[in-house]
Amino acid sequence: MTAFGIRLPAMSSLLIWGLLWEIVGQLDLTFFVPPLSQVFATLFEIIGTPVFVKALTETAYAFVMGVFFAIVIGIPVGILMGKSRIVDELLLPWVNIFVSAPLTALVPVLMVLFGFGLTSIIITTTLFAIWIIILNARAGVRQINRSLVEMARSFGATPLDAFTKIYFWAALPEILGGVRIGVIRAVKGVIIGQLLISIVGFGALFELYASNFLMGHFWAVLIILFALAFSISEFLGYLERKVAYYAAKR
């Protein structure tokens, strides 16, 4: 990007917003916005503490498990829906309902069904992530070149061969796009789960800091969370670009 003929470094907008944040913080307008420098000081202060490490492990575990189930269930279901008219007719209404449903409202029901523990948090995370993964895998399979499928059949591919050697790879660019969006949704899911179901992990930290008006701590944890989500999303974006060479030529 250039402004007034000068080339700006990457993430210039972040610097501008960071500067603005610092100014607003220094003016001491509201306790809600402490100066950014103070937030970062707090960040490095808490990042090694046992409380933080415990919260991080708890959250990471629930997040990884939730995303894992969303992926291993979501991708095959999406591919099946794209392949089979009957499965598609059966499942599509539900997927469309849940992809746009306010899932937070379902969390109390999950608590009744699965208790107040980790299971419910993981299921919440999965529920946030899975629908978009299903829809994208389905879309990827539906645009597959028919003659690729015929080619595999003509050379004697079993249904499993077709699934793993044709459908999965043909749909991979869309699948990765779905996983990327699903992972971002899963971040929301895991925190909402930790806030509503049992106060553990980052959810507990947010609860603790917000109710004690420790806004510096609150923002610090939020920035860490954002940085983690952003890194994962960027990594998946990188994988997506690696398959882009054939995405346009299927």
Added chain:
Amino acid sequence: MSQTESSFAGAQRLGPDSAVSVRGVSKTYGAVEALRNMSLEFPRGQLTSLLGPSGCGKTTLLKIIAGLIPADEGEVEVNGTKIAGPGNDRAFVFQDFALLPWANVLRNVAFGLELRGVAKSEREAVAERYIRNVGLAGFEKSFPHELSGGMRQRVGLARALSVNADVLLLDEPFSAVDEQTRRKFQEDLLALVANENKTFIFVTHSIEEAVYVSDQIAILLARPSRVSEIIRPSSFREKGVENIRRDPEYLDIVDQIWASLRSYVE
């Protein structure tokens, strides 16, 4: 045992000449009758073209022979055995090449063998040989999007050859490549028919192409599809690729086919 006997009996009935027999095949798509009671013999070791106006069901017939589409009625025999789906005795070459865009040339050519469970080192050795045969040596690690249309179809051809099927089914294989490449392909195809002991079934909409490459041309007419005529060029086949196009018989057959198809082209 009984299967051996029946296939033996089938071979006896067929005689040694036909690699593929189509008997009374009908196919209907909803209200559209694509093929009606079609019967056709494909002599072993020869190239038979299916030629006709668009919508005459030639690709449908080819896919029925491939086992990709089930026939409503009638049967297809390959080497005297009734088919019930795709089989190792047939290999298909696709109009749009049907290459895996995420796999390099070597894996694409070896893909037919990969699906048949051949070990990696073995199938890659076979694939490399056919890659050389079709003139793509040095492109083993290239990806389909890096190749021209003609080169992609060579990959498709090498894939079909490497499974070593008796019957090669070619669905308008040269229609998506440019004119000069197509002529080169046609010459290569003649050499292939002469050197490989395989039966070729070739779908095309080009009269000149059909007459140029075929030992036998089946003219199909549309709605419902039927075989209207079978033409077997006799004299110009041995005169060498560069003389075929000015051979009087070649020119006569091209004219004759056009005369009989003209009224069906709207």
